[in-house]
Structure formats: C-alpha cells, structure tokens
Amino acid sequence: MLKQTKYLTKRYGLDTSWTLETYERTGGYQQARRALSMAPEEIVSEMKAANLRGRGGAGFPMGVKWSFMPPKADRPHYLAINADEGEPGTFKDRTIMENDPHAVVEGCMIGCRAIGANAAYIYVRDELHLSTQRLWGAIRDARAKGYLGEIPFGIDYPVDVFVHSGAGAYICGEETSLLNSLEGRRGEPRLKPPFPAQYGAFGMPTTVNNLESIATAVVVMEMGGDNFSRISDLHEMRDGGSRLFGVSGHVNTPGTWECAVGLTLRELIYDLGGGPKGGDILGIIPGGSSTPILRPHEVVDAPDEGHPLHRWHGASVLDVPLGVDTMRNLGTMLGTCCAIVLSEQACPVLAMHNLMRFYRHESCGQCTPCREGSGWLERILDRIVAGEADIDELDRLHEIASNIMGNTICAFGEGTAMPALGFLRKFRKEFEAFVRTRGQSSTGRLTLETPADDRAA
C-alpha cells in the first residue's frame, strides 16, 4: 500500500538542512544523548523490535546483527558504515548524506553505544564529494559542540566518527572488501568465517551497516522499535518500518521517496515514478542490478496455503509488496530497493550486455569462476551483439553463470550470475531471435525512440 512517510526524510528540502543548527532545531541529537546513557542491550532490543532489515542489499535484521558483537572485553570494537553506494540503479544513501548528514553522525553514536565501539568509520565512495564534504562538516560541528569526543554530552563514553573515502571500486561495497579497503589494502573480499563481528576492521570485532540503516536507527530510537515496525504492511513478516524506495530508467519522474514498507512495484512505478515512458514495460529490475529481472505479466503462483505469498496467489508481481522475503519468494531480491524500469523499446540483450560489462569490469579477480566467468559472459555477449554467435552459445552463457553460483569467495559471484540467469530465462525467446536474425529482431538500442522533453537520447 502506498503510504509516504517523513521520518527519515523530514529534513529533506529544508533550507540548510545539513547544518547543526537546523538539525537541532528539528529534534536532532536527542536520541544519541539518550542512547549513550542506556545499556547496550536495551538499544539492541529496540532495534530487534523494529524489525529493521539491512538497507544495503541482503536485508539481514539489524538488531540481530548488532547482537552478534561479543560483549565488550578488552579489545576495541568498531562500527563501519557502508556508503559505497555502487550497485547500479541505486541512488538513495547519497540523498541522506547530502540532505541530513547529522542524522548519520547521530546514528553512528547510537550504533557505537549498542555494539561497544568508540569509533565509527563511514566508508564513502570517493566520487561522492558533496556527501563527503557534508559528512565531514557535520562531524566537525558535532566535535566543536562536544557531542563527539571524549565525553559526549558530558557522558563518559568516548565516541568519534571518521569518513574514509574509497578510490573507485564497486567491490568495496562488499563488507569484507570494505574492511580491507579501510585498512589501506586492496579491496579484495575476505573468506568468511571469520565474520566481521569476530575479526573485522584491524582484526577487531566490527559491525558493518549500510548508511540508510544507521540513519534509520535514529528514527527507531525516536518512536520505539515496535511502533516503527508497525508502520510497515509487512510487520507480520518481520520486515518493519519505512525506507527509501527509488526508481530509474524508463519512467516519467524518476527519484527516491520514503514510504512504509509494503509499497508495491505498481505504486512505485505508476504513482511515484509517473508511469513508464516509451510504451509498455519490458521488465523491471527490482532492487539494483544484481537482482533478477521481473516481467510485468508474471503472476504469483502460490496455491499452497502455507506459502508465504499465498495471500497474493494469482496476483500480478507488480502488486506484491516490496519486502525482503516477498521478493525472495518471487525468485528475485529486494536488494537496495531501487528499481530500474525498461521500456519495450529497449533490447534485453543489450541490457544484459551492459550489465555483464559492468560485472567483468568490477570483479576483483580473486576467484577464477568470477574473474574468468564474468569475462566469458561479456565476450559471448559481445559476439551475440555483433551477430557472430551460434545458438548454442546461449546454453554456454547459462552454463558459465551456473558455474559461478556458489563457487566464489563473496556474493559478487551470485550478484553476477543471478541477473544473468534471470535475463536468459525470462527473455529466452528474444535472445534466440536475436541470435538467429543476427540482431535484426531487436530494436537495437537501450534508449527510447522519442526522447522525453529535452533529454539527450
């Protein structure tokens, strides 16, 4: 159900929304002040009650993740915030950093207290200079006021926050790669276990949270975990609260909006995104490029009463609420909750080619199936696009993608293979026709024939 909310985004659009003055005038830093005098377990249990699912892609419950940290011993703990925002189609964390950087700092303070850390590192991709500048500005002002430092608000619990800029590598969004990059190393993911909660940044127990997740912690503390969770239509499925939804591609008004969890793709595309442009929808990538594509005519097949999607049996996939578990049960993923819409004028072969080029470029190269597999996928697609491929090369694409699945150090492998298999399965006819006709069957482009208003196309 479409329910736009203004918790996380309440300062968006205010004049100088990013300043300490505006932040405090609108209730800022009250929750950090409170949290620093609370017991860590109390904070963690609020977060568990909030059913806040991680906003970075995997949707892991944030409270549960915080509870994995060892009870504070004699070792330092760290909080690492993931603002690498590199998943194609995703442009939400950036809006928080630009509009409301103090909320990130306050979230970090709450997080630090909850996991027994005294320092938080916000890992921001280097390209986001405005975000980085706003975050550093917020940190500087909070330090000057004595909110960050040795005795924040006069409370004997030192907290400091730092920004760490990346240097152009999508893989550094993967949490263990991020930790290596934070330590000054090549951003190559680490084998798990050990998990970051045991052996994270600088070998110390570390929690990695997405930037939207940590900013939302402030909202949770403000309204209480259970109240937060109940904003969501999927409260019963333990997928709580409100979050940022985005849509880009072939829609009339792309953008991001904060809504209660439970929004459907139809509402996102038609009510918020202004409807598809360039005719009918070819497909929708629901949550960043690593999530398998859906086609608009698909319907839910869940006749079994025990099936989690039984309520939506027979309904269009466009009418299923966007949730971590609902999307998983549809065979795709919620991912970053930022959808990409493709119009029928766009060629699915070219779309897959674009994405596979991306993955080949961004593979860190540690695992053979991922490094070589992503290259093979791209090269076969090169041949298909050039009209040089045979029909059995489609099966080879399948085979290569399947062989990446489950055989790699990090989830980048699945993130490459799943969308590849999605395209191949859902557009089998189009791929076959493309190969047979050497591209004559295709529109031959990704852009629309008639550019909307004055946009380049």
Next chain:
Amino acid sequence: VSLKMPAPPAPRPSANDADDPPSSGPSVREPFVLSSDREPVLADILARYPNKMAATIPLLHLCQEQHGWVSNEVVAYVADTLEVPTSHVFGVTTFYSLFFTHPMGEHHVWVCRTLSCALNGADAVLERCRERLGIDVGETTPDGRISLHTAECLASCGSGPMMQIDKSYHENLTLERVDVLLDRLRRGRPLASALGDGPTR
C-alpha cells in the same frame, strides 16, 4: 628512498601508453615532497586510524591531488611515510580505478555508462564528449587539459544521463548542456557550481 624501489609494474594498458613518460627506466627524477600546506592534512589523516597502513588510500589521494597522478616517486614517498613496503603501495594504487599510474589531464570528465544512464542516452553523451574533445575514452587532449573517461554507476541513476567533471556531478544532461560544460571547462571558466547540481531530492 630509491634504494627501496622494486621494479615498477607494467603500466596498465591504455590508449595513452604511447605517451608514457620514461617512468620505468632508471629514475633520476627528484623525490616527491608533500607541499607544506598539505602537511597538516597528513597529520590529521594519521590521527584517524589505529595504524599507519590505513592511511594508504587517503595519503595517495592527497599526493595525487598535488601531483596529478601516482608516480613511482609518489609510491616511494607514501611507502616511506607510512612505513609499509612499496609493493603494498603499488598493489593498492593499481587496484583502484581512481589512482592514475601515468600523467593525466588537468581536468577529468567521467561519463557514466551503466544501465540506468544508458537507458536515458549515456551513449549519445559519451559520443558528444568524444567529438567535442577530439579524443577517445582514456585519452587526454593534446594541450594536456582534459582527460576523458567512462565511469560505472555513480549513484545518480535517477538523474541520468550524467557526468562527473572533477569533483562535481552534472545530471539530467542534454547534449546542449554537455557542449556548454565542456566549452567552459576548456576555457578555464568555472562550471555552474564546484560541487555540481546540489542535493538530489
């Protein structure tokens, strides 16, 4: 300093290879020195982390900002300053796409070519940049002013097509705007705003 230098790695293949400076022969060039106004920044960077190695990426950024690219001398300086092996610094430099292992133009133009931008005309934007600058991706204009690159998704997907010029984002591009921006850049005129179009909504 130079005693610690291992043989440098082969430079990354690029359209610019032909213009490579003789950085791989026996080097007689001056060691890199951080400018004095950057020294306090270095001190601030070192204070952020529990060890020196963690400063590798921020210090490389700082040096590249001064020098324009990461030369062997920069690598040696970073290794010396942070007390880490030069091989470590080479490894890091070559891993990340925003560190340059050879000289670059004064300004950088990055055109996003990933799916959401591609759906909205990124190819045309890139083509226009090529034409206007008279260079291909990975090359620098002969006057040494502008380098052209493609970029992977820059988190502006809702406002594509887009490009980044130095530190600023330019979004919802039309070909006319591309012309204006490149023209101003060439003539050394300020772009609309140093950090781009401002916050997204």
